[in-house]
Amino acid sequence: MSIDPILFEPPARPSHPPEAPLAAEVGAVELTIDGRAVSVPAGSTILEACRAEGIDTPTLCYLESLTPVNVCRVCVVEVAGARVLAPACSRKVEPGMEVMTDSERVRHSRKLVLELLGSSVDVGLAGPQAPDGSIAAYTERYRADPTRFGPSANPAAADERDAREAGHHHAAVGEPTAATVGQPVKIDNELYVRDYSKCILCYKCVEACGVDAQNTFAIAVAGRGFDARISTEWNVGLPDSACVYCGNCIGVCPTGALMFRSEHEMREAGTWDESAQTMTDTICPYCGVGCTLSLHVQDNDIVKVTSPMDSSVTDGHLCIKGRFGFQFVQNRGPG
Amino acid sequence: MDLHVVAPLASPAERDAVDAVLSPLIGPPASGWHGGVRDSKADGHIARGGHEARSHRDLLIPALHGIQARVGFISQPALAYVCRRLSVPPAEAYGVATFYALFATTPRPPLVAHVCDDIACRLAGAEDVCSDLGRSLGPAGQPTRDGRATWLRSPCLGQCERAPAALFTSAGESPTSFAVAPIDAAGIVARFDAPRIEAVGPVAAPTPDDRLAVARRSVPQAGDDGLRILARIGRIDPLSLDDYRRHGGYEALARAIALGPERVISEVTDAKLVGRGGAAFPTGRKWAAVAAQITRPHYLVCNADESEPGTFKDRALLEDDPFATVEAMTIAGFATGAERGYLYIRGEYPLAEARVTAAIGAARAAGLLGPDALGSGVSFDIEIRRGAGAYICGEETALFESIEGKRGEPRNKPPFPVEVGLFGKPTTVNNVETLANIPAIVLEGGAAFAAIGTDGSTGPKLFCLSGNVERPGIYEVPFGVTLRELLDLGGGVRTGRTIQAILLGGAAGVFVGPEALDTPLTFEGTRAIGATLGSGVVMVFDDTADLVGTLRRIAAFFRDESCGQCVPCRVGSVRQEEILARLAAGRPRGSAADELALLRDVGQAMRDASICGLGQTASSAIESAFRQPGMMSL
Ligand SMILES: Cc1cc2nc3c(=O)[nH]c(=O)nc-3n(C[C@H](O)[C@H](O)[C@H](O)COP(=O)(O)O)c2cc1C
Ligand code: SF4
Ligand code: SF4
Ligand code: SF4
Ligand code: FES
Ligand code: FES
Secondary structure, three states, rough: OOOOOOOOOOOOOOOOOOOOOOOOOOEEEEEEOOOOOEEEEEOOOOOHHHHHHHOOOOOOOOOOOOOOOOOOOOEEEEOOOOOEEEEEOOOOOOOOEEEOOHHHHHHHHHHHHHHHHHHHHHOOOOOOOOOEEEEEEEEOOOOOOHHHHOOOOOOOOOOOOOHHOOOOOOOOOOOEOOOOOOOOOOOOOOOEEEEHOOOOOHHHHHHHHHOOOOOOOOEEEEEEEHHEEEEEEHHHOOHOOOOOOOOOHHHHHHOOEEEEHHHHHHHOOOOOOOOHEEEEEEEEEOOOOOOOOOOOOOOOEEEEOOOOOOOOOOOOOHHHHHHHHHHHHHOOOOO | OOOOOOOOOOOHHHHHHHHHHHHHHHHHOOOOOOOOOOOOOOOOOOOOOOOHHHHOHHHHHHHHHHHHHOOOOOOOOHHHHHHHHOOOOHHHHHHOOOOOOOOOOOOOOOOEEEEEHHHHHHHOOOHHHHHHHEEEEEHOOOOOOOOOOEEEEEOOOOOOHHHEEEEEEEEEOEEEEEEEEOOOHHHHHHHHHOOOHHHHHOOOOOOHHHHHHHHHHHHHOOOOOOOOOOOOOOOOOOHHHHHHHHHHOHHHHHHHHHHHHHHHHHHHHHHHOOOOOOOOOOOOHHHHHHHHOOOOOEEEEEEEOOOOOOOOHHHHHHHHHHHHHHHHHHHHHHHHEEEEEEEEEEEHHHHHHHHHHHHHHHHHHHHOOOOOOOOOOEEEEEEEEOOOOOOHHHHHHHHHHHHHHHOOOOOOOOOOOOOOHHHHHEEEEHHHHHHHHHHHHHHHHHHHHOOOOOOOOOOOOEEEEOOOOOEEEEEEEEOOOEHHHHHHOOOOOOOOOOOOEEOOHHHHHHEEHHHHHHOOOOHHHHHHOOOOOOOOEEEEEEEEOOOOHHOOOOOOOOHHHHOOOHHHHHHHHHHHHHHHHHHOOOOOOHHHHHHHHHHHHHHHHHHHHHOOHHHHHHHHHHHHHHOOOOOOOO
């Protein structure tokens, strides 16, 4: 009897050489923003140019460490001569561009985006980066009034939205309420919860779970239109999915839809109190990579763990051990 | 990539269905990893994925079609098997499967009638058909008593000239799919009861006389002299390459090769041909831009997704003159330096797909496609890709995503397809009708083409006339003919009836009133009255038509067809539908004027801030109806 070897020849190398990387873009681009002459490095986005000028631009789906998906449209600006508005977060500057960040059209669209989101999603915790409620400031700045579309319709039953089929919605019949993405929180594991009634569908978690960080592909956008949702394969619970509990989706979620179970439970119990929390940076003890951990501590208990977005080691991303493996620190059993 | 696939084993039928699609293209499963038999030789410690897996991702949707056609729905094990075969993460594949309306991810009977309840069919009584079906078969989606069949509502099936229409799909070992129009509830039930559903499928009209008669049901001018785009419709056997060549076919390709790519492009530019798919972009400029790109390969895409409600011209061209598209694609590929063309056809056009598949096969067999077309050293071939029920996939960048095996989510532009298109390469996208003009331009020269029509709109144009007219159908006229003249060609509204409104350009278009009848049907003429030609839809609503219901159907259409990516369109389309419903129910929030102001606010944000043309035009028709004095009484 012969024994099959376990190690084998690798497949042949590709016959064509890899493509050369694109030449680095150099030089500066001159443009005007709100009438001011601005010069920024070629290849910059309008958002980067605005930030360099100190022009505060709202963003929701944008994050430095992720590929721009430009889907929320809250960052739109007017470019002279263009038929439609442009997303500042992904549109590259061009020489001679005339950008307006506070025109009537810009204000209108930003206001409507905030109203449309506010009327369909629980944005109570939403902010441009970490869930911090700062969407409220923009709502005020643009005088957005999400209640214009009527009171919220009743939330859907558990998993009802996940079962909706593309192209077959129940047509509106004239009810006085506004449809929402409301639904019960999905709690199916010890580590984190998914409250998709807070989800603005910014795609950040999908990107973080996919090629932008984790390469696990446990979640994706399923369904279509207003019924589009973040879903595991066949909406199975996280323990049955490909999820490895790195928590990187939680780290990028701007709305609090994805949340440490510890935070969720404290919020439910009314004991979550950010003003009473301290944040301590340390190095993860588990392996030699040396990720920076930020420990959020309340009443001498670690209540959640993040990593700084600007950490050159992590870009804000961690693994299950650094993210969730902190129980041993506070194991204060007898003896 | 570490695939995590947990589902139980797919059934033999499911695996057969997948393998029938995939094995001819990528071979049988190479290992246990790929869904085959486990073999320690092949399944050792070898990393899978990478380029090899990514290069097959575009087969995902064809594989899903295979399962849907064989089993009638896509089960979790079946999807898992596809995921193994193609190394696609199950969550992503699920996201794709749930994006397309023609894919079912819950058990569904094998036989389905997709009953059109869209705007033209509504005018022809589609709501009555649906309520009759509700009475005799039960609510939409519920299996019939024997569990073999069900019916579903569908957006426009592209058969509006013979409304109301239904599309039957029958899953099984020899799956079939065909449209029937006009049809009523009794006709649908009768086809459910027919012991062999296949037997009632469309058959090629046997004699030339029959052929002409059949063609005239959709193209009333068929057989007339002086037609250019429609010249061969009803006159030739669409399955016969010889017949096509006897009627001038393939002269243009030979001439194009003799002229060379640059000359072909300059003739198209001189012709001032602009795209007929809706955006009216100059074709010559597009071709020149792609031809000039140094990045290789270049791709050509023929957009046959035709899902704009009220549009059915591309269907007729593909059904009755399929070689013309094949030849024109070959010329376009030659001119723009593409060796591969994709023809993306909507999933609801089984007959057109069968005809054009046959035409591609015949052209390949005759050496007109392939590595050495016409023996001239030109290399070009065509692959067909079927859509799966998503209007948004007609948008060119969503179409690329769909061909690449993804959800049909439009990309942000720039970069434009001429630079970064299909598979990230320079790509020419053209509508079927745009391409249909190419052979004549090549043969007669751009100047002769530009002499037809007006200065701003050159050449002949197809219009899809439907709704309350005597002879709905596809009409070819030179640009410049007025709306009234077109309506006269179609016999006008029925005696005793008057025109209430006309929808130009489809659901993404604009309503005009009878005072617009003397508008010339040109790009500049319609622009001058704030309207659009769009894809050539001219839908007539007489004084009996229910305009409020029509507007609500249009709103529901956009709510259904929005891809869901961007906030203005995803939520705006919902709010638009809700506002209309409240107005129609006579229960406005505040006054009707408040609701209309809210509608305009939503409309402006959709127009200004949406990613793609769907959201940007989703409020166009609805807002236009309220702008017309006296058109809407609410
Ligand atoms: C929502 C949407 C749907 C579209 N559907 C189609 C279609 O079904 N067929 C088509 O040819 N063009 C369609 N288009 C236009 C295409 O994006 C593209 O402009 C066209 O295919 C280019 O070909 P042309 O220049 O020959 O017209 C659609 C555009 C949008 C925004
Ligand atoms: S925890 Fe990690 S693996 Fe799990 S869904 Fe989030 S990003 Fe993906
Ligand atoms: S769950 Fe959070 S990160 Fe994911 S799409 Fe929703 S809001 Fe964005
Ligand atoms: S406008 Fe609508 S269809 Fe287009 S990308 Fe946005 S959500 Fe999708
Ligand atoms: S931040 Fe630019 S579109 Fe979302
Ligand atoms: S086929 Fe029904 S509306 Fe077009």
